[in-house]
Amino acid sequence: xxATRVSAAVVVxxxxxxxxxxxxxxxxxxxxxxxxHPANAGVQSPxxxxxxxxxxxxxxxxxxxxxxxRPATVMDRIAKGFSDAEVQAIAAWYAQRH
Amino acid sequence: MTGQRTSRRTVLTSAAAxxxxxxxxxxxxxxxxxxxxxxxxxxxxxxxxxxxxRRADPRIAITLVEANQTFTACPFSNGVIAGLxxxxxxxxxxxxxxxxxxxxxxxxxxAVDPAxxxxxxxxxxxxxxxxxxxxxxxxxxxxxxxxxxxAAAEQMPHAWKAGEQTLLLRRQLEAMExxxxxxxxxxxxxxRCPPGxxxxxxxxxxxxxxxKPRSKLIVLDAKDAFSKxxxxxNAWAELYPGLIEWVSLSKGGKVTSVEVATKTLITDFGSHKxxxxxxxxxxxxxxxxxxxxxxxxxxxxxxxxxxFESKLQxxxxxxxxxxxxxxxxKSAFTANAQAKVCAFAxxxxxxxxxxxxxxxxxTCYSLVAPDYGINVAGVYRPVNGVLTEVEGSGGVSAxxxxxxxxxxxxxxxxxxxxTITNEVFx
Numbered sequence: 001x002x003a004t005r006v007s008a009a010v011v012v013x014x015x016x017x018x019x020x021x022x023x024x025x026x027x028x029x030x031x032x033x034x035x036x037h038p039a040n041a042g043v044q045s046p047x048x049x050x051x052x053x054x055x056x057x058x059x060x061x062x063x064x065x066x067x068x069x070r071p072a073t074v075m076d077r078i079a080k081g082f083s084d085a086e087v088q089a090i091a092a093w094y095a096q097r098h
Numbered sequence: 099m100t101g102q103r104t105s106r107r108t109v110l111t112s113a114a115a116x117x118x119x120x121x122x123x124x125x126x127x128x129x130x131x132x133x134x135x136x137x138x139x140x141x142x143x144x145x146x147x148x149x150x151x152r153r154a155d156p157r158i159a160i161t162l163v164e165a166n167q168t169f170t171a172c173p174f175s176n177g178v179i180a181g182l183x184x185x186x187x188x189x190x191x192x193x194x195x196x197x198x199x200x201x202x203x204x205x206x207x208x209a210v211d212p213a214x215x216x217x218x219x220x221x222x223x224x225x226x227x228x229x230x231x232x233x234x235x236x237x238x239x240x241x242x243x244x245x246x247x248x249a250a251a252e253q254m255p256h257a258w259k260a261g262e263q264t265l266l267l268r269r270q271l272e273a274m275e276x277x278x279x280x281x282x283x284x285x286x287x288x289x290r291c292p293p294g295x296x297x298x299x300x301x302x303x304x305x306x307x308x309x310k311p312r313s314k315l316i317v318l319d320a321k322d323a324f325s326k327x328x329x330x331x332n333a334w335a336e337l338y339p340g341l342i343e344w345v346s347l348s349k350g351g352k353v354t355s356v357e358v359a360t361k362t363l364i365t366d367f368g369s370h371k372x373x374x375x376x377x378x379x380x381x382x383x384x385x386x387x388x389x390x391x392x393x394x395x396x397x398x399x400x401x402x403x404x405x406f407e408s409k410l411q412x413x414x415x416x417x418x419x420x421x422x423x424x425x426x427x428k429s430a431f432t433a434n435a436q437a438k439v440c441a442f443a444x445x446x447x448x449x450x451x452x453x454x455x456x457x458x459x460x461t462c463y464s465l466v467a468p469d470y471g472i473n474v475a476g477v478y479r480p481v482n483g484v485l486t487e488v489e490g491s492g493g494v495s496a497x498x499x500x501x502x503x504x505x506x507x508x509x510x511x512x513x514x515x516x517t518i519t520n521e522v523f524x
């Protein structure tokens with residue numbers, strides 16, 4: 001009985017450790033960005049990487065794209081597909097990455 | 099099962115390294131119970147899904163099943179046809195994918211048994227799965243155009259799966275006399291890469307204009323409208339005046355049969371004899387989708403827009419060109435974006451939790467000339483079970499953009515190819 005309880009406790013601990021390895025789901029839309037914004041170094045592209053960028057800066061640029069204040073070839077039309085809250089969540093997620 | 103064992107060992111090693119703890123070695127039963135995901139198809143969708151799933155949860159035992167040692171990318175392969183780049187620039191291996199701790203099995207997937215949750219491989223193995231991801235791409239419908247068989251494609255290439263077919267079409271163009279007639283046949287929707295036939299027409303026109311200027315290109319189309327149509331047609335008038343003739347469905351453009359011996363394409367309105375013929379036939383999800391029971395009567399695969407799980411078979415997810423994905427076009431960008439959403443959803447489901455509603459982006463560049471790019475983009479979300487473009491977002495490049503912007507877009511297009519292939523294979 002005691003042994004069962006101990007092994008059950010071990011399983012609980014192991015399960016929580018294992019769950020800790022799993023990355024939480026990224027905010028809606030976030031994972032699509034790396035189709036164009038390089039996730040790794042050494043890629044030949046004029047498009048800037050997003051990981052590690054200041055979240056407020058990403059939010060400001062997305063707003064500028066959406067209003068047309070910043071000229072764009074494609075980001076104007078993509079920015080219009082996201083709400084303020086969604087942009088903030090994506091920006092915070094990228095700001096934490098490196 | 100060698101691949102499986104290697105995978106588990108790699109997973110164990112990396113998991114233990116992360117935990118900086120030996121408990122995983124002390125409890126092999128945990129490794130035994132690690133969820134198993136099998137991914138069939140190593141293109142933009144499948145290879146992206148494998149890598150994203152590894153990031154989402156390092157404990158999952160992932161096997162990627164792909165028939166070919168080397169992947170040949172379709173995006174930018176029109177540039178190979180026009181002699182602008184080598185086929186090797188399109189080719190990628192799976193070494194880096196395997197280095198992520200993903201078991202890569204280079205063999206065909208011959209059968210899927212949803213009842214026992216196993217995949218039968220060409221090498222005789224049977225792989226059990228908790229969840230299966232099918233990213234098989236397309237098959238060409240050899241029964242759609244009378245006379246257009248696999249043998250006919252050796253004379254009148256489709257070049258709609260990149261590789262030898264791409265090189266065959268290129269060689270035929272190179273061998274053609276100046277003053278020759280190139281005839282293309284474009285299919286009705288849906289098909290892989292909606293703007294692809296028109297980018298191809300553009301770059302073949304570029305080749306003809308620079309190398310064989312007395313030649314002509316006729317595009318016979320089974321539809322009355324196509325992706326980025328106004329942008330393409332404006333650019334054709336500007337760059338290739340008089341060179342490209344586009345024949346719509348209502349003007350008699352739908353090819354119904356071909357005569358291989360004379361390289362003739364036949365429509366209900368007449369026939370067109372070609373010096374070089376490029377026949378892009380109607381398509382469907384690749385055969386394994388049908389075998390697994392995830393394709394419907396249209397030949398394509400209905401999916402749940404949150405998890406990409408098949409609407410026809412539980413525990414099987416479908417990605418990329420094979421899917422019915424609402425407003426999302428069958429592009430490499432779409433495949434990659436879907437794969438990343440699906441991977442996190444699969445990891446969430448395997449933890450017994452419910453995935454959140456996603457948003458997905460598509461961006462798709464076409465080159466009208468090496469220094470002239472245009473794009474279409476869209477943002478999508480599930481609405482009533484269908485991936486639907488977010489109102490007010492998306493659309494195509496500005497119709498009145500200056501040439502400097504077109505040149506910038508060509509640079510972005512090249513950057514996109516390097517970025518996405520690096521994320522998927524690099």
